[in-house]
Amino acid sequence: MTDPRPADPSAARPAGPLAILIGPMAAGKTSVGKALAARLGVAFADLDALIVRAEGRSIREIFAADGEKTFRALEADALARALDEHGGILSLGGGAPLTPASAERLRGRPVVLLEIDERIVAQRLGTGADRPMLAGEDPLTRWRAVTSQRMEAYRDLAPYRIDAGQGSPALVARAIARILQLDTPSRVPEETE
Ligand SMILES: Nc1ncnc2c1ncn2[C@@H]1O[C@H](COP(=O)(O)OP(=O)(O)O)[C@@H](O)[C@H]1O
Numbered sequence: 483m484t485d486p487r488p489a490d491p492s493a494a495r496p497a498g499p500l501a502i503l504i505g506p507m508a509a510g511k512t513s514v515g516k517a518l519a520a521r522l523g524v525a526f527a528d529l530d531a532l533i534v535r536a537e538g539r540s541i542r543e544i545f546a547a548d549g550e551k552t553f554r555a556l557e558a559d560a561l562a563r564a565l566d567e568h569g570g571i572l573s574l575g576g577g578a579p580l581t582p583a584s585a586e587r588l589r590g591r592p593v594v595l596l597e598i599d600e601r602i603v604a605q606r607l608g609t610g611a612d613r614p615m616l617a618g619e620d621p622l623t624r625w626r627a628v629t630s631q632r633m634e635a636y637r638d639l640a641p642y643r644i645d646a647g648q649g650s651p652a653l654v655a656r657a658i659a660r661i662l663q664l665d666t667p668s669r670v671p672e673e674t675e
C-alpha cells in the first residue's frame with residue numbers, strides 16, 4: 483500500500499551530524515569533538531566509544547580476539563547508524579573513513595580533517611598501547627607509516643581542514659565552529675578573547 487502523505491524531504495533524510503571529525507590517530511578528534519559539542523550545547527558521539535559500548539569490550543580486545551577485518555566491519559556498521567541517528571558532533575577513529583562504503587557515506591557531509599604535525603603528535607601518542615594499529619614497533623614510526631598511507635584519502639574526503647596542533651581542544655573547536663559557521667548567538671555567549 484502506498485503512503486498517501488506528501489513526501490517530507492527532511493523526514494526522508496535526517497540532517498545527520500553537524501560536524502564529523504576525521505584525521506590521524508592522536509590528532510585530537512575525540513578531545514576536540516567533545517569540546518565542540520560542549521561549545522555548541524549539542525550531543526557528542528565518538529565512533530570508537532559506540533563500538534565499545536555495543537560490543538562490551540575494548541578496541542584492543544576486539545582486535546586481539548577477532549582481528550582488524552572484523553573491527554572494520556563493526557566500525558562501518560556503527561558509522562552508518564551514527565550518520566542516520568546522531569545530529570550532534572561525531573568523531574571517528576583514524577581508520578574509519580578509509581573503508582570504501584564509509585567513504586561513500588561520508589561524501590557531501592560536513593567532514594573536518596584535523597591535521598597534525600608529527601613533532602606534536604609524538605607528545606600525544608604515549609606508549610601507543612591502546613591503539614592496536616601502532617603495535618609492534620616504536621609508536622611514532624608506525625604512526626608515520628600509517629598516516630602517510632592515509633593522508634591523501636583524508637584530504638580527498640574532507641571539505642574542511644584545520645590545524646589541530648596549536649592550542650587547546652577548546653581553541654581548535656572554536657576554529658571549527660567558525661569555518662563551519664556553527665556558532666549562533668543563541669548557542670554561544672559573546673566571546674571573551
Ligand atoms: N589540542 C590539544 N592540545 C593538547 N593535547 C591534546 C589536544 N588534543 C588532544 N590532546 C591529547 O592528545 C591525546 C590524543 O587525543 P585524542 O582526542 O584521543 O585523539 P584522537 O581521537 O584523534 O586519537 C590525548 O591524550 C589528548 O588529551
Ligand SMILES: O=C(O)C1=C[C@@H](OP(=O)(O)O)[C@@H](O)[C@H](O)C1
Pocket residue numbers: 505506507508511512530541574575576577578612613614615
Ligand atoms: O587509525 C586507526 O586505524 C584506529 C584509530 C583509533 O581511533 P583514534 O584515531 O581516535 O585513536 C581506533 O579507531 C582504532 O584503534 C583504530
Ligand SMILES: [Mg+2]
Pocket residue numbers: 511512513528530573574575
Ligand atoms: Mg579518538
